[in-house]
Amino acid sequence: MRRVLKWVGVTLGSILGLLIVFVGISYIVSSSELSSTFEVPTETVAILTDSASMAEGKYLATAIGKCVECHGGDFGGKVFIDEPIIGHVAGKNITRGKGGIGAEFKVEDWVRAIRYGVKPDGKGLVVMPSEDYWYMSDEELGKLIGYLQSVPPVDREVEEPSLGILGRVLVTVGALPLFATEKIDLKATRPAPPPSAPTAEYGEHLTKIGGCIGCHRPDFSGGPVSAGAPDWPPAANLTPHTDGLGSWNEAEFTTALRLGKSKDGRALNPEAMPWGTTALMTDDDIHAMWLYLRTVPAKETGT
């Protein structure tokens, strides 16, 4: 009996020991991952500040680019992941106020942050979906940055991102990709955006810069959202498959994006599916996305 107990003790002790070593390794790996630096192109764009461009810039920051989801409606910064075991992540204050980056950012710093997810010192921006914003054209960035430079300054300090114990383990095993910049093909040429019109081609562009591909996957088959909170439902399948929007009509699609209601009337989780921003999209833009989503191959829901 004593022998058995001894073995149980030794086994439990070894498992605990291994766990401690693994968590220790996770701290080292994830800390070095958090401080990795990236080399990306330095680019600038012409800033557009006429009133039509400013209005479009605002539309890009809210309805399309969803910057408000993570940076707050006043762009002064907002905590959007606060799970002690996973981590604490806040979108930066991007205004000219105290604690904000707006006062010192040059145009190329804005472009590097939005397009490549990288800070002026080369460090990566945690969780910001730049792999989707990479598709924004120079003209779109010129309007977006022009608008963001004009927003009223907000004095607010937000904490630097930090990881909890599970967050560190997930980063170590590669299950929690931190930096958009690692997903960007720096050698690819950016496709020229089609003219803004209610067409499937323009709809495709909107599904990219609007971040739909980031959560619903580039083939729109949906599935768990890797950068989402643990209680988020999987992203819906948006392809014309029966698992997806196969039996939907355009009015139902519009209702989902405007009122956050699924075809069966179920309320969509507003944090997981940011319909507060898609609600601001114009009829033409929603129509364009609908036209495009009807053309993508029908697929079973991703896993």
Ligand code: HEC
């Ligand atoms: C899913 C959340 C999310 C969205 C959406 C998002 N951001 Fe961010 N952004 C962040 C986080 C988090 C940080 C801070 C990351 C860090 O410090 O590592 C950040 C930082 C920034 C910075 C500061 C860069 C620096 O060097 O400190 C800028 C500029 C920025 N975002 C612009 C934008 C713009 C413009 C949009 C919309 C087109 C946008 N972000 C959308 C999460 C987001």
Ligand code: HEC
């Ligand atoms: C931050 C992640 C995220 C982004 C960005 C996002 N979605 Fe979603 N979407 C989700 C999740 C998660 C669900 C499922 C929500 C639920 O079941 O409560 C969803 C649900 C939906 C639904 C409802 C489908 C159904 O079966 O009920 C539609 C339609 C939809 N999204 C379209 C879009 C479009 C179009 C875009 C881009 C403009 C987009 N989403 C951007 C995560 C996202």
